[in-house]
Amino acid sequence: MLSLASLSLTLRFGEAELPGWLGSAMRGGFGQHLRRILCYRPLHECESCRQAGECLYYETFERPCSRRGYAPPPRPIVLVPPFFGRRVTFRKEGRVEVGLLLFGRSVRNFPHVLLALQQFGFRGLGEGRYFGRNRFEVERATCRFSNRVVFDGGVIHLDRIRTLDVAQIAKVKVSRFRIHFRTPIELPLGFPPSPEHLLGLIRQRLLLLVNEYGTGEEVPGFSCRGSVRPRAGHRHRLVGYSQRSGRREFWNCWTGLADYDFEELDENGRWLLGVGRILGAGAKSSFGMGFFDLTPRRAVVR
Numbered sequence: 001m002l003s004l005a006s007l008s009l010t011l012r013f014g015e016a017e018l019p020g021w022l023g024s025a026m027r028g029g030f031g032q033h034l035r036r037i038l039c040y041r042p043l044h045e046c047e048s049c050r051q052a053g054e055c056l057y058y059e060t061f062e063r064p065c066s067r068r069g070y071a072p073p074p075r076p077i078v079l080v081p082p083f084f085g086r087r088v089t090f091r092k093e094g095r096v097e098v099g100l101l102l103f104g105r106s107v108r109n110f111p112h113v114l115l116a117l118q119q120f121g122f123r124g125l126g127e128g129r130y131f132g133r134n135r136f137e138v139e140r141a142t143c144r145f146s147n148r149v150v151f152d153g154g155v156i157h158l159d160r161i162r163t164l165d166v167a168q169i170a171k172v173k174v175s176r177f178r179i180h181f182r183t184p185i186e187l188p189l190g191f192p193p194s195p196e197h198l199l200g201l202i203r204q205r206l207l208l209l210v211n212e213y214g215t216g217e218e219v220p221g222f223s224c225r226g227s228v229r230p231r232a233g234h235r236h237r238l239v240g241y242s243q244r245s246g247r248r249e250f251w252n253c254w255t256g257l258a259d260y261d262f263e264e265l266d267e268n269g270r271w272l273l274g275v276g277r278i279l280g281a282g283a284k285s286s287f288g289m290g291f292f293d294l295t296p297r298r299a300v301v302r
Contacts, residue, residue, distance in 0.1 A: 002166045002206070002214030005107045006144040006278055007100040011121065013136040016090040017128050022081035023183070023287040024240030024248075025126050026098070030079060031061045033123075034116040056109050067212055074208045075286040076106035077113060083183045083255060083288075085234065095139070099291070101279070104213030107163055111156055114138060166206065166214075169278065171270035174296040175226075175262040184236050184253035185282045185290040191233040192258035193281075195226040201281035202272045205290070209279070222269035226262035233258075240287065250284070259297065 019025065035042065035057045046052050046062040059076060066073035080099030088094075102110065121136040128134035141151035146162035179192075185201075187193055193201060199222050207219045233256035240248045262269075273294065282290035 001217060001219075002210045003104060003107065003163050004166065004278075005102045005110075005161050005163050007102075007110075007150060007161070008142045008144055009098045009100055009117070009138055010140040010142075011096045011098055011136045012139040013090050013094045013096065013134065015092060015132075016088075016094065016125075016134045016136070018084065018088045018090075018096075018134065019126060020084045020086045020088075021184070021236075021238050022084075022096075022125075023079075023238070023289060026079050026081050027287055028240075029120045029123075029125055030113075030116055031057070033119040034060065034112065037112065037115055037119065056106065056112060059106075066208070068216075073212050074205070076103045076213055077101070077109075078103075078285050078288065080183065080280075080288040080291050085236070085255070096136075099288075100141075103209055106213075107161065110150070110158065110161065114141065114151060114156065166210070166275055166279075169271065169274045171267065172273040172277075172294065173270065175265055176260070176297045178231070178257060178259050178295045178297055180257055180293040180295070181255050181290075182293055183280075183288050183291045184238060184250070184255055185280075185292070186250065186252055186284065187254050187282075188252045191235070191254040191256060192228050192230050195224050195228060195260055195262060198228075198260075198276075198281060199224060199269055199272050201290070202276035202279070205279055205281055205283075205285060206272070206275055220268045222272055223264065223266045224262055224269045225264040226260060228261075229259045231257035231259060250287075250289075253289070 038055065038057050041049060046058045052058045063073060078101040082096060117138050123129055124134040126134050139153055140149060143150050143161050145164050146160055148160040150157050150160050203219055210216060210219055233254055236253040238250040238253050277294050280291035
C-alpha cells in the first residue's frame with residue numbers, strides 16, 4: 001500500500017536560542033540546502049528544468065499539483081521537530097530529537113537528506129545564525145523500525161534502515177487510552193477532536209500519501225462509537241515563512257492531552273490508530289504538524 005521509513009535524528013546544537021515552533025524554520029532551511037547540493041541550474045526556475053521529474057528537491061518542495069486532483073501534494077520527506085511552545089536557550093550545548101519520515105522511493109535518498117541537514121546545520125537556523133548561534137550537526141540517526149544506528153557521525157549504514165508497509169502496522173488493541181498531541185494539529189472545530197473526527201483525520205492523511213507515493217488503492221473506512229474528555233488543551237497561532245508563499249499564518253492549532261474511551265471500534269479503526277501513531281493526523285504534515293503519542297489507560301474498577 002505505502003512503503004515508509006521512520007528515523008530519529010539527534011541534532012547537537014552549540015550556543016542557541018530556538019523559537020517555540022521549529023516546523024517552518026526546519027522545513028525552509030532544509031529545502032534551501034537540499035537545492036544547493038542537488039541543483040545544477042540554481043539560477044533557473046524548476047518548472048523549466050528537464051530533470052524536474054526526477055529531482056528530489058522538486059518533488060519535495062516545488063511540485064504544485066498532486067497526481068490525483070489539483071491540490072498541492074503531501075511531501076515524501078517529513079521532518080518532525082519538537083514543539084516547545086516557548087523560546088529555548090542553550091548556553092553552551094544542547095540536543096534536540098527530530099523525527100524523519102521517508103515515503104516510497106525517497107527512502108533511498110537518505111544520504112542526500114543527511115548531507116543537506118549537515119550543510120543546513122553548519123550555517124545555522126533562524127535569525128541567530130547571523131550572530132554565529134543556532135548551529136548544529138546531525139550527531140546520530142536511528143531507524144525506529146529496526147532500532148539500529150543508521151548514522152553515527154561518520155558512517156552511513158543504509159542496510160540498517162528497515163522499511164515497512166503501512167498495511168503491516170500493528171493495530172491498537174486497547175479501547176481506553178490517552179493521546180498527547182505533541183505537535184500542533186489544525187482543529188477549526190475546537191479541541192479535542194471527537195473519536196470519529198480523529199480517525200477521519202488519520203485516514204485522510206494516509207489516503208493522500210497512498211495516492212501519491214503508494215499503490216493508490218482504496219483506504220478502508222471504519223466504524224466506531226466512543227467519547228473523549230480533554231485533559232489539557234493549548235491553542236496556538238503559528239507563523240511560518242517560505243520563499244514561494246512568504247508569510248503564512250496557521251490558525252486554530254492545538255496541542256494537549258485528551259482521554260479517549262471507545263465503546264465500539266472495528267478492526268479498521270484499530271489499524272488506523274496504529275497508523276496515526278507513526279504518520280500523525282490532519283493537514284500540513286510537511287511542517288511536522290499533527291503528530292501524537294498514544295498511551296493505554298487502565299480500566300476503571302468499580
